[in-house]
Amino acid sequence: MPKKRDRLEIIYTILKIIHNHDNSIKPTPLLRYTNVSSQSFLEYYNELLDKELIREEYDKKKKKYITLTDKGFSFLEKYKLILGFIEEFEL
Amino acid sequence: MPPHMMFKQMIPLEILATEIIYFILVFCVCIFIYYKTRDAYNLTKHQGIFHFRNIFLYFALAYAFRLLHISIILLLDPRMFQNIRALQPISLLLVGYFSTMAVLSVAMAALIKKIKNHKDGLHTLNNSLHIVAIILAVIVALTRSHHVLILVLSVVFIVSIIFSIPKKKTKGIISQNKITYLLLFIFWILNILTLTKGVIPQELKIPLYVISAAIFLWIFIRVRKRLFSNAKKKR
Numbered sequence: 310m311p312k313k314r315d316r317l318e319i320i321y322t323i324l325k326i327i328h329n330h331d332n333s334i335k336p337t338p339l340l341r342y343t344n345v346s347s348q349s350f351l352e353y354y355n356e357l358l359d360k361e362l363i364r365e366e367y368d369k370k371k372k373k374y375i376t377l378t379d380k381g382f383s384f385l386e387k388y389k390l391i392l393g394f395i396e397e398f399e400l
Numbered sequence: 401m402p403p404h405m406m407f408k409q410m411i412p413l414e415i416l417a418t419e420i421i422y423f424i425l426v427f428c429v430c431i432f433i434y435y436k437t438r439d440a441y442n443l444t445k446h447q448g449i450f451h452f453r454n455i456f457l458y459f460a461l462a463y464a465f466r467l468l469h470i471s472i473i474l475l476l477d478p479r480m481f482q483n484i485r486a487l488q489p490i491s492l493l494l495v496g497y498f499s500t501m502a503v504l505s506v507a508m509a510a511l512i513k514k515i516k517n518h519k520d521g522l523h524t525l526n527n528s529l530h531i532v533a534i535i536l537a538v539i540v541a542l543t544r545s546h547h548v549l550i551l552v553l554s555v556v557f558i559v560s561i562i563f564s565i566p567k568k569k570t571k572g573i574i575s576q577n578k579i580t581y582l583l584l585f586i587f588w589i590l591n592i593l594t595l596t597k598g599v600i601p602q603e604l605k606i607p608l609y610v611i612s613a614a615i616f617l618w619i620f621i622r623v624r625k626r627l628f629s630n631a632k633k634k635r
Contacts, residue, residue, distance in 0.1 A: 317444060317446070320444075360443075360445055362443075380442075380443065383439075383443060384443045384444070387439065387440070387443060390440075390626065390627050390628075391440045391443065391444060391446075391449075391627070393626050394437075394440055394449075394623070394626040394627050395446065395448060395449070397577075397622060397626050398448070398452055398509070398577055398622075399510075399513070399575060399577045399578075400446065400448025400449055400451075400452055400509060400512060400513070
């Protein structure tokens with residue numbers, strides 16, 4: 310049975326998907342690619358907005374896009390180091 | 401009476417110098433750990449990292465007020481300074497509060513995996529840690545006893561050990577990390593014991609301080625290695 314993804318891993322996945330889509334993706338495809346329930350996705354989504362890792366942007370047609378903030382890029386860069394740190398100290 | 405006469409005739413400057421050097425070393429290492437983990441916490445808001453950082457913030461403050469407490473005991477003669485007696489419980493209150501917070505943070509860092517799912521309760525739990533620490537510190541200050549402080553911290557630590565024992569038998573119950581936490585606790589208790597005259601012989605204090613500072617330094621090296629060395633290699 311595959312291991313259940315933890316919180317930090319799901320956050321990383323969401324940010325990585327946005328990054329891989331030229332830092333601009335609509336909410337629905339993001340939900341689909343993330344592969345979590347819509348309720349869980351909403352929780353993560355709001356958390357990422359609160360932590361200022363992502364932000365919502367609107368185009369001329371008022372369509373919503375999600376992009377990474379500087380903090381989001383920094384998270385992607387440091388994710389593996391932070392993960393190693395959490396494992397090292399069993400946090 | 402000239403001010404210098406107000407100090408005890410035999411000013412134990414060597415003792416104080418040792419205490420100051422020891423304090424500076426431990427304080428700097430603790431603040432470095434707190435500072436170096438800032439980014440990791442700001443990016444993730446991970447509760448484990450939050451409590452891990454707090455261990456060192458509160459230990460740094462506990463060591464600072466321990467130095468103040470020692471200075472009051474060593475330098476100022478209570479016969480000359482009647483009000484100094486009033487300062488001792490205050491410094492003991494602060495040592496008690498910050499060291500209890502440090503030990504509670506150790507407990508939280510060890511237990512966070514078990515409680516982190518209860519997201520709503522975490523804020524209340526974090527606030528209640530301060531309330532517990534304040535109550536226990538007031539008890540310690542009222543009794544004016546280092547031994548009561550040791551008793552309080554031991555109870556807190558033993559309770560956290562009981563809660564951290566896994567229900568299922570696992571291979572590594574005593575991990576390197578739990579040993580680190582245990583050593584931090586034991587050496588803090590020994591540090592408090594040094595406040596009571598005659599409990600720990602003078603000649604044992606320096607080796608004790610060296611080992612204690614080495615533990616903090618060892619944690620700092622591990623933090624640095626995890627969070628920074630790989631990044632340098634990548635560049």
